[in-house]
Amino acid sequence: MTRLQSLGAASASLGRRGFLIGGASLALTACGRTQPLTASRTPPLDMRRLDSGVPELAARALPGVLGFGLMNLESGQFWVRLGDRTFPMQSVFKLPLGAAVLSQVDVGRLDLAETLTLTSKQLSPPWSPIADAWPGRAAYAARDLLTAAVSDSDNTAADLLMEQIGGPGAVTAWLESKNIDEVRVDRYERELQPDVYGMASFRAAWKGEAAFSAARATVAPERRRAAMLAYMADPRDSATPRGMLGFLRRLDNGDLLSAASTTRLLTIMQASPRGADRLKAGLPKGARFAHKSGTSGTDQGLSAAYNDVGIFTLPDRRSYAVAAFLAGSTAPEKDRAALFADLGRLAVKSVG
Numbered sequence: 062m063t064r065l066q067s068l069g070a071a072s073a074s075l076g077r078r079g080f081l082i083g084g085a086s087l088a089l090t091a092c093g094r095t096q097p098l099t100a101s102r103t104p105p106l107d108m109r110r111l112d113s114g115v116p117e118l119a120a121r122a123l124p125g126v127l128g129f130g131l132m133n134l135e136s137g138q139f140w141v142r143l144g145d146r147t148f149p150m151q152s153v154f155k156l157p158l159g160a161a162v163l164s165q166v167d168v169g170r171l172d173l174a175e176t177l178t179l180t181s182k183q184l185s186p187p188w189s190p191i192a193d194a195w196p197g198r199a200a201y202a203a204r205d206l207l208t209a210a211v212s213d214s215d216n217t218a219a220d221l222l223m224e225q226i227g228g229p230g231a232v233t234a235w236l237e238s239k240n241i242d243e244v245r246v247d248r249y250e251r252e253l254q255p256d257v258y259g260m261a262s263f264r265a266a267w268k269g270e271a272a273f274s275a276a277r278a279t280v281a282p283e284r285r286r287a288a289m290l291a292y293m294a295d296p297r298d299s300a301t302p303r304g305m306l307g308f309l310r311r312l313d314n315g316d317l318l319s320a321a322s323t324t325r326l327l328t329i330m331q332a333s334p335r336g337a338d339r340l341k342a343g344l345p346k347g348a349r350f351a352h353k354s355g356t357s358g359t360d361q362g363l364s365a366a367y368n369d370v371g372i373f374t375l376p377d378r379r380s381y382a383v384a385a386f387l388a389g390s391t392a393p394e395k396d397r398a399a400l401f402a403d404l405g406r407l408a409v410k411s412v413g
Contacts, residue, residue: 103135103379104413111140114407122400125364125390130302131408132382134313134372140411144303145243147296148386149366151355152188152214154232154246154298156370157308158223159211159329161235162203163322165226173204177221181265185216186254192217192268211326211353212333216250223249236308239317243304247297257357257365259288282361289357289365293388302384305370309382313372327351330371338398339369340383343405347376364390367397375409383408 111131119127119142128148132139165171179199184192191201191209201209201218203225209218223229223246232246248256251263258277267273277285300308311317318326328351336354344350352371357364370384385404390397 107411110411126388128302128386130306130384132306134380147299151366153355155210156353161232167319175203184268185220185251187270189217211329220249243301257292259284305384339401340405342402349374
């Protein structure tokens, strides 16, 4: 039984087979400790279906670039497309951030009941209901900021928590300490989001969607376009599909956090209202999905990043990690969502 399967149960089995099966000579990095080789109780992935189905969807995504990964969490078998290519994470980074925050709770360096007070210098660009509510409300419990960041994708909540644990470098250092490769966090949202559009440093006057959009519009279109293309090629704040599968497997396996913190994070992910029209829309009735989506703004018809990653559990209790990244799409958002829903359906058909 996986950790996600066990939400609400009295106990969970954390044993996992460390042996990984994939395409020819493909090695998945950072996927946990070596475990005794045991027989899988779940059907193997339908590699032929994935070999044909994912490229068809990738062709539909053009000129956007689609990276995708699927892993059986019971056996470790996996399939990836562009597994070692880096993709901008956007708000997907709030998942490893949430894990890093909870790691500080586990060692007693942070109390989730602690109140953090927001100043004007700590406001971040949209999406951020917390920034929109300031200065009317400025104080939040750390546990509420964690939920706002991971579940509702609030940028100010994420930046405030990241600052509290030591900044982006502390998150990446924690990932490295856990041997999580190909997932890196380098900037606060208040740094990254203006960088995407070639804007100056963020200031409090830009809080809110209308003010930020007006400030963005003062940047020449050709400069914004060049900045977005540079952002998509930047290795900072990026992940690979295989790196994210590795992270999700380690999280589900209980290797990253205490049992209580693992359950807390997965519960917050499962309750997220964001991205319900993406991979989740392709899952069958009764399936559960603990996930984190990420979305850049669209400017001049170009979307730099459209992502969704997580762990889905089918009604029969089988669990799988999935990671989908789409960079450089020119499709309308409804078409991107439909593409991801079809990826979800393909994933379900491919697990037997």
